[in-house]
Amino acid sequence: MIRHIVSWQLAETEPAAKARVAAEIASRLTALVGVVDEIRSLRVDADVAGGTNWDVVLVADFDDLAAVGRYQVHPAHQAAGTYIRSVVTARMAVDILL
Template sequence: MTIRHIVAWKLNGEDGAARADQAAEITRRLEALVGVVPSLRTLSIGPNVAYPDQNGDVALVADFDDLAGLEAYQVHPAHQEVVGYVRSVAASRISVDFEV
């Protein structure tokens, strides 16, 4: 069973340009985890392109072989480093994990 991990963030930048910069940095940092975190099978991430007042600013979709793989990703030191940055710029976060 594959576990799909989806996360969306609303960022705390003061304006659209600041949030776009934050989204780009989150994207850069998370994409750098591919090949570093062994359990991370696929990763797709990008900034929101429509309805900025209603939608989040950036979203991630990542696949793992199983729940153990997702849990290994969550505690991996490289991921934890990214988490520190994301928490510093995120106003809110929502996530969902499901089987595909």
């Protein structure tokens, strides 16, 4: 099992607008469950502490790295990624073996 963790820093800085963008990212990514068969579990949340923390995190589980690769090139994931890239300033990702 592979846990795929991605965090983003949002371009938006105004708190209400930042919350709307984070919610939209979460909505687009959680909509992939049931569409992208490789997803075993997926959760997206906004940071609650603020400060220098990253703003949004995705934690998703897949059977193996090949499944992560298929997820990444899936057209529905690509569409979500297009939106996400338009509203973030930085991205961090790590894949760990469970």
